[in-house]
Each structure stands twice: as C-alpha cells, then as structure tokens.
Amino acid sequence: MSIKGNIIIGQSGGPTAVINSSLAGAIQASKDAGVEKIYGMHYGIEGFLHEDIIDLREKVKTASDISLLKRTPSAFLGSCRYKLPKIEGHEDVYEKIFEILDKYDIQYFLYNGGNDSMDTVKMLSDYAAQHGKPQKFMGIPKTIDNDLPVTDHCPGFGSAAKYIATSLKEIMADSECYGPYRTSVCIVEIMGRHAGWLTAAAALGTKTPDLIYLPEVSFDPEAFVKKVQELAKTKPSITIAVSEGIKLADGRFVCELGSTSDKLDAFGHKQLSGVGTYLASLVSEKTGIKARAIEFSTLQRCASHIVSRTDAEEAFNVGYLAAKKAFEGNTGSMITIQVTSRNPYLVTYDQFDIHEIANVERMVPLEWIINDGTYVSDEFIKYGRPLIMGEIEPYFSEGVPQHLSLD
Amino acid sequence: MSIKGNIIIGQSGGPTAVINSSLAGAIQASKDAGVEKIYGMHYGIEGFLHEDIIDLREKVKTASDISLLKRTPSAFLGSCRYKLPKIEGHEDVYEKIFEILDKYDIQYFLYNGGNDSMDTVKMLSDYAAQHGKPQKFMGIPKTIDNDLPVTDHCPGFGSAAKYIATSLKEIMADSECYGPYRTSVCIVEIMGRHAGWLTAAAALGTKTPDLIYLPEVSFDPEAFVKKVQELAKTKPSITIAVSEGIKLADGRFVCELGSTSDKLDAFGHKQLSGVGTYLASLVSEKTGIKARAIEFSTLQRCASHIVSRTDAEEAFNVGYLAAKKAFEGNTGSMITIQVTSRNPYLVTYDQFDIHEIANVERMVPLEWIINDGTYVSDEFIKYGRPLIMGEIEPYFSEGVPQHLSLD
Numbered sequence: 126m127s128i129k130g131n132i133i134i135g136q137s138g139g140p141t142a143v144i145n146s147s148l149a150g151a152i153q154a155s156k157d158a159g160v161e162k163i164y165g166m167h168y169g170i171e172g173f174l175h176e177d178i179i180d181l182r183e184k185v186k187t188a189s190d191i192s193l194l195k196r197t198p199s200a201f202l203g204s205c206r207y208k209l210p211k212i213e214g215h216e217d218v219y220e221k222i223f224e225i226l227d228k229y230d231i232q233y234f235l236y237n238g239g240n241d242s243m244d245t246v247k248m249l250s251d252y253a254a255q256h257g258k259p260q261k262f263m264g265i266p267k268t269i270d271n272d273l274p275v276t277d278h279c280p281g282f283g284s285a286a287k288y289i290a291t292s293l294k295e296i297m298a299d300s301e302c303y304g305p306y307r308t309s310v311c312i313v314e315i316m317g318r319h320a321g322w323l324t325a326a327a328a329l330g331t332k333t334p335d336l337i338y339l340p341e342v343s344f345d346p347e348a349f350v351k352k353v354q355e356l357a358k359t360k361p362s363i364t365i366a367v368s369e370g371i372k373l374a375d376g377r378f379v380c381e382l383g384s385t386s387d388k389l390d391a392f393g394h395k396q397l398s399g400v401g402t403y404l405a406s407l408v409s410e411k412t413g414i415k416a417r418a419i420e421f422s423t424l425q426r427c428a429s430h431i432v433s434r435t436d437a438e439e440a441f442n443v444g445y446l447a448a449k450k451a452f453e454g455n456t457g458s459m460i461t462i463q464v465t466s467r468n469p470y471l472v473t474y475d476q477f478d479i480h481e482i483a484n485v486e487r488m489v490p491l492e493w494i495i496n497d498g499t500y501v502s503d504e505f506i507k508y509g510r511p512l513i514m515g516e517i518e519p520y521f522s523e524g525v526p527q528h529l530s531l532d
Numbered sequence: 533m534s535i536k537g538n539i540i541i542g543q544s545g546g547p548t549a550v551i552n553s554s555l556a557g558a559i560q561a562s563k564d565a566g567v568e569k570i571y572g573m574h575y576g577i578e579g580f581l582h583e584d585i586i587d588l589r590e591k592v593k594t595a596s597d598i599s600l601l602k603r604t605p606s607a608f609l610g611s612c613r614y615k616l617p618k619i620e621g622h623e624d625v626y627e628k629i630f631e632i633l634d635k636y637d638i639q640y641f642l643y644n645g646g647n648d649s650m651d652t653v654k655m656l657s658d659y660a661a662q663h664g665k666p667q668k669f670m671g672i673p674k675t676i677d678n679d680l681p682v683t684d685h686c687p688g689f690g691s692a693a694k695y696i697a698t699s700l701k702e703i704m705a706d707s708e709c710y711g712p713y714r715t716s717v718c719i720v721e722i723m724g725r726h727a728g729w730l731t732a733a734a735a736l737g738t739k740t741p742d743l744i745y746l747p748e749v750s751f752d753p754e755a756f757v758k759k760v761q762e763l764a765k766t767k768p769s770i771t772i773a774v775s776e777g778i779k780l781a782d783g784r785f786v787c788e789l790g791s792t793s794d795k796l797d798a799f800g801h802k803q804l805s806g807v808g809t810y811l812a813s814l815v816s817e818k819t820g821i822k823a824r825a826i827e828f829s830t831l832q833r834c835a836s837h838i839v840s841r842t843d844a845e846e847a848f849n850v851g852y853l854a855a856k857k858a859f860e861g862n863t864g865s866m867i868t869i870q871v872t873s874r875n876p877y878l879v880t881y882d883q884f885d886i887h888e889i890a891n892v893e894r895m896v897p898l899e900w901i902i903n904d905g906t907y908v909s910d911e912f913i914k915y916g917r918p919l920i921m922g923e924i925e926p927y928f929s930e931g932v933p934q935h936l937s938l939d
Contacts, residue, residue, distance in 0.1 A: 140709050168711045199705035205713060291837055291932045298606035298935060299834035302547050304575045306612060330932040402809075419829045427706035430698055430838060433931065513931035524840065524920035525698045525737040528705060 141281025150444025169205030283436030314401030434515025548688025557851025690843030697737030721808030841922025
C-alpha cells in the first residue's frame with residue numbers, strides 16, 4: 126500500500142469509556158504506516174467545519190501517551206451531535222468540507238460513532254463518489270447502546286455493561302444489608318432509549334436483579350406493581366433494572382407519566398424526573414414499601430476506571446483497522462466485529478457497506494426477552510458475558526485515575 | 533493478657549466500602565490471640581436480640597477468605613438501624629442481652645458503626661459497670677459521613693471520597709465533550725445530611741467542580757442562580773457538587789422545596805425528588821441552560837471496586853486494635869486515629885472514652901468553607917488527600933468483582 130497525504134480522525138455522539146482506545150488504534154496505525162500528518166477533529170465534524178483541527182503527532186507523542194489515552198474517558202478530541210444535511214441543496218457544506226480536506230492534504234477520513242455518525246461517513250463517501258474526489262472515508266463503530274447493525278456488538282457496550290453489572294452487584298449487597306428487618310425496593314434506571322442491550326447487561330454479573338425491563342416490549346404498570354407485591358412476600362430487598370426507554374402499550378414513554386406540566390414545585394418550576402423515580406413513587410404509593418431510584422446516568426459511559434479489557438482491545442483494533450483499510454484504498458465502509466466462537470471467545474474483523482448501517486438500529490431479539498418481559502434468557506448471557514471480561518488498571522495520581530488531556 | 537471466653541462482633545448503621553476490613557481486622561486479632569469462638573451478630577444488635585448469631589471461624593476460615601472479605605462491600609454480617617432504649621425502665625432488654633452473652637460465654641463485644649452505634653457501646657458498658665458484669669465493650673469507628681468526634685477521621689470516609697473524586701473527574705470529562713457548542717450544567721448530589729465532609733471530597737481529585745455547597749452554611753437559591761449565570765458567560769460546561777443536606781437560611785432543607793404535597797404525577801402519586809433534581813430544574817427554569825442532576829446514591833458507600841488502600845488498612849487496624857484492647861481489659865472506649873504528620877502521612881491509634889463520642893456530630897470547620905460558601909480551602913485538601921491514596925485491586929470472576937458471602 127502507498128500512503129498519499131494525511132489522515133484525520135473524528136469522534137462523534139455520546140462518548141464511551143473506550144472511544145479513546147479506538148482513537149489510539151487509529152493513531153498507532155497511522156504512525157505504523159508512516160503517515161506524515163495525523164490530524165484530529167476538535168469537536169467532530171462540527172468543529173471541522175470551523176477548521177478546528179488538532180495535530181495529533183504533537184498531542185499523542187509517546188507510547189506512554191497512547192497508554193494513558195486508552196485510560197482516558199469521554200472523547201479526547203471532543204465530540205459533537207451534528208448531523209450533516211442532505212447533499213442536494215446543501216452543496217456548499219460539502220464543498221467547504223472538501224476544501225478543508227484539500228487544504229490540509231487529508232486523504233483519509235475516519236469517523237468514530239454510532240448510527241448518526243455513520244450517516245456522516247455515508248454522506249461524505251457518497252459526495253466523493255459523485256464528484257470524483259479521491260478521499261477515503263471509513264467508519265469506526267462506537268456506542269454503549271450496542272444498536273449498530275451487522276457488527277456482532279459495538280465497542281463501548283462491553284465496558285458500560287461491566288460497569289452496570291459491577292455496580293448492581295455492589296448496590297444489591299448494600300440494599301440487602303438489613304435483611305428481614307427492612308423491606309425495600311430499589312429501581313435502577315439504565316440508559317438506552319430504544320434498544321435494551323444495556324439494561325439487559327444487568328443480568329451479566331454474579332448478583333443480578335429480580336426483574337429486568339427492556340424497551341423492546343411494552344410495559345404494564347399494573348402488572349409491574351403486582352410482580353413487586355408478589356416478590357415482597359418472600360424477599361425483603363428487591364432490585365429492579367429498567368431501561369429509561371420503557372413504553373406503555375399505547376406508545377407513551379413511562380418517564381413521561383412522571384413529568385406532566387401541571388406538576389410544579391414550591392417555586393412554580395416544572396419538575397424533571399426519570400422513569401426510575403417515577404416507578405419508585407408508584408411502588409411506594411401502591412404497596413407502601415419503601416422504594417428508591419438509582420440512575421447510573423453518564424457514569425455508565427464514562428467510568429474508564431473499570432473498563433472491560435476485551436472491549437478496550439476491540440475498540441483499539443477497529444480504530445487500527447479503519448485506518449489500515451483506508452490506506453489500502455477502501456471507502457464508504459464501517460469496520461465490523463464477527464464472533465467466530467463464543468466459547469472460547471474468538472473474533473475476526475471485517476468491513477461492511479456503510480449504506481446498510483447508517484441510521485439502522487438493532488434491537489435485542491424478542492426471543493431473548495423472557496418471563497412476560499421481565500428478564501433476559503441464557504442466550505443473552507452467552508452473548509454478553511465475554512464482552513465484559515478482563516480489566517485494565519488505571520494509572521493513579523493524587524488518589525484518582527490519570528487521564529490524557531488536550532491542554 | 534489472658535483471654536477468657538469468646539468474642540462477638542457486630543456491624544451497624546449504613547455500610548461503607550471498608551466496614552468488612554474492620555471485621556477482618558477483628559477476626560484476625562481474635563485468631564492471633566487464640567480466642568476459641570469468634571461470633572458475628574447477624575444484623576447487628578437487632579439480630580442479636582433474636583439470638584441470630586454466626587460462627588465466624590466457620591464463615592471466614594482461610595487467609596484467602598480474609599482477603600476476599602476485605603474486598604466485599606456492604607455489611608458482611610448484615611447491619612441494623614436499631615437504637616437501644618435507655619436503661620431505666622427497659623432493664624428487660626439489657627437483661628436479655630447479657631443472658632445471651634452469658635449463654636455463649638461472650639466476654640468481648642465489639643460494635644462497628646457511627647454515632648448511633650457508639651451509643652449502643654456506651655449503654656452496654658454503662659449497664660455492665662452498674663451491674664458488675666465482666667464483659668468488655670469496644671467501639672470501632674465507621675462512617676462515610678466522617679462526623680465522629682475525637683478521631684481525626686473515620687474509616688469509610690476515604691473510600692467514599694475516592695469514589696466521589698474519581699467519578700466526578702470522569703463525569704466532568706464526559707460533560708465537557710461538546711466544548712463550546714453546548715452549554716450545560718451538571719448538579720451532582722452527594723450524601724451527608726448534616727456534615728459536609730463527603731461533599732467537600734469533590735475537591736480532592738485532579739479535575740474538580742466549579743462550585744461546592746456544604747450543609748454547614750445556609751444556601752441561597754438566588755445567589756446560586758446568579759453564580760451559575762456568571763460562570764456560564766465563560767464556561768460551556770459547569771459542574772456543581774451539592775450536599776443532600778443543604779438548607780435555606782430559615783432552616784428548611786432545599787430538597788423539601790422539590791417535593792410539595794400538591795405536586796402529583798399523572799397517576800396522582802406524590803413525587804419523590806432530591807436536591808440535585810430540584811436545583812437542575814431551578815437552573816433550567818431561571819437561566820434556560822440545559823441542566824441535569826446526577827445522584828451518587830448508595831454507590832458512594834458500596835463501591836468496593838475502588839476503595840482507598842489507606843482507608844482499608846486503617847479500617848483493618850481499628851478493628852484489630854478494638855479486639856486487642858478488649859482482650860487487654862479495656863471497655864467503654866472507641867478506637868481513634870491520630871494523624872501525627874500530614875506529609876508524609878503518618879498515623880497512630882488510641883482509644884477514647886465512648887461517653888465523649890456517642891451521639892456527637894463533628895462538622896467541617898467553617899474556616900475551611902470559602903468563597904461565600906461555594907468552595908473548600910486548601911486546608912481541607914491537605915486533610916483529605918492522604919485519605920484517598922492507594923488502591924486495592926478487586927478479584928474478578930465472570931467479569932465482575934468477587935465478594936465473600938455468608939451463604
């Protein structure tokens with residue numbers, strides 16, 4: 126392969142605990158291939174449009190920088206939630222992008238993100254094809270939501286799943302400490318507005334909740350309260366994992382029930398509240414049992430102090446391979462992970478046409494959701510368990526993990 | 533010293549990430565001294581009154597059990613929130629306790645907890661003194677709240693502080709990832725109803741919030757909103773740590789403002805909401821800036837996967853020494869930690885009369901709270917930083933930390 130010109134890498138969408146491992150992989154591949162200039166988009170394509178570009182040979186110089194980058198949460202380069210407009214009628218945006226690419230002699234463009242970000246790769250590679258532009262565009266998969274199609278799973282999911290399984294085990298031990306002397310319900314709210322992969326990860330640990338509700342099946346508040354009452358007859362401490370995205374049969378989000386416009390606080394402000402808080406209120410009201418809600422919030426995607434080594438290594442590899450495939454002349458594809466064996470766990474990597482991936486969401490298979498929509502099956506455990514295996518120790522300084530920073 | 537009879541150890545109050553290290557210390561001391569029977573109270577003094585007693589030589593047999601016990605969150609023996617009644621008029625309760633002690637030939641009684649639990653030690657040692665009972669009663673300090681007097685600090689605090697400092701660093705990296713393109717405020721709610729030590733720990737990391745509000749000084753919502761507006765002029769991402777216990781000048785808890793009785797949800801249920809959620813609503817309403825709340829909830833006291841080694845070792849030592857001091861004939865005391873040097877960090881241990889400790893709460897010194905009650909001083913950092921230093925690696929199995937269990 127012959128390298129022509131420079132490379133740029135961008136990070137997009139909500140970060141994961143290992144998105145920077147993919148960046149590390151892409152940087153490493155570029156160094157290995159002898160690319161002269163390795164650029165980073167500061168705040169994704171949004172920053173790129175403002176020509177906000179970072180010299181990554183300056184910012185990630187040494188092998189120990191690479192090590193630290195792998196241990197750094199959030200998007201090292203900064204991220205964005207900017208969706209490119211369609212080409213027709215917005216040619217000026219695309220012309221500007223290619224002007225900047227030409228100005229910096231950028232021949233390889235890697236974009237790391239989820240469904241929306243793969244749309245950016247699709248649009249740019251389409252425009253390049255239509256206008257005879259030489260640049261290569263490759264997608265690097267990333268999302269804690271695990272909802273990209275084609276690939277077996279997405280980098281970022283395994284680490285979020287490990288955080289969830291670990292934290293749940295700890296929370297449950299805590300909740301159970303008063304034994305038979307106190308009955309209580311703990312509702313744990315987990316991210317995933319449409320797909321339930323992350324909430325299903327609640328089943329991956331060695332101490333797991335009593336009930337698990339995914340957004341793939343509709344939620345019945347009455348049946349839910351009945352289940353809790355039934356469990357409370359024999360168990361003093363009940364833990365329930367719910368996706369933020371669970372919906373009623375009529376399509377309304379359950380979290381909407383908790384925030385109607387007539388609900389104002391003492392100062393007349395509208396209250397915000399999530400589905401966990403709402404269901405805890407519902408349980409208290411209907412059963413009299415003390416209930417609390419715990420929301421993992423952004424912790425589940427930024428806890429780089431407890432990443433999955435499997436996930437981090439795969440994140441590195443998809444970043445590395447995206448660069449390598451681009452150098453080999455490929456464009457308009459995303460790197461995918463294929464699992465060739467679940468036990469022992471073995472993978473290969475491939476690439477796939479971005480048109481089949483962009484904007485498509487993959488849900489948890491309905492046959493993996495069991496017990497009237499209140500748990501996940503062993504098939505899910507077999508699928509998910511390998512993804513949370515292994516650890517990467519943080520480097521600590523002043524008692525907290527060290528991170529690499531742009532400043 | 534000559535050992536007569538057996539020992540019993542109880543855990544009480546809200547657990548910490550290292551309460552089981554104190555238990556490990558007490559067990560180790562008892563084994564080292566050759567005590568025949570080492571008992572544990574199942575669910576503290578409440579379970580003890582039901583004669584629910586565990587044989588700890590059976591449950592914690594090997595050195596590797598001790599190692600795993602140190603890595604186990606929550607109260608291994610189970611805990612309780614049971615306060616003994618005063619002796620006068622409730623002699624029957626005390627007679628029952630001493631009957632059980634005699635029945636099992638228990639001569640040494642260790643109780644591990646915070647202010648309320650030290651009251652139990654006080655009452656029992658008082659009763660023993662009044663009635664010529666031979667048993668020795670010793671307190672082992674424990675509380676994430678760090679509000680026990682006399683001792684420099686309390687085991688449990690350092691690990692909770694390390695979790696808070698680490699998680700805040702990760703959360704802030706995540707919040708800042710959209711840079712100048714998105715303005716947002718993140719309110720992080722931290723435990724501590726009366727004392728602000730834990731919330732102050734937000735300042736201990738190497739990436740720290742913009743504002744820190746402790747319950748020791750009164751909170752002014754208007755001044756708060758102004759501060760946020762001021763910050764938002766130059767900073768797109770603002771992070772604020774607040775204690776769950778902050779109060780208005782008139783003494784009302786700020787969290788009460790967020791849950792008035794006329795605030796009902798779509799199903800007519802009263803909504804629960806914390807101070808973080810309330811302040812996020814207030815910020816959104818008054819400034820138009822997108823605001824979210826994150827509550828560490830029980831995670832901050834049960835995250836044994838990221839304990840402070842300093843804290844865990846001190847927890848072990850106070851447990852060990854409580855047993856040793858009891859064997860030497862001491863009673864009615866709690867083990868304390870004295871810091872003889874902050875830099876390098878050096879400690880000694882002592883014991884102190886339980887009457888001066890039980891039911892007394894120690895607050896953050898007002899002179900450590902600076903910037904109009906919106907931050908903590910360097911004196912606090914010097915005090916707290918050593919307490920979060922060092923790590924203990926969990927033992928992982930199936931991708932999550934292993935814990936020791938009674939079952």
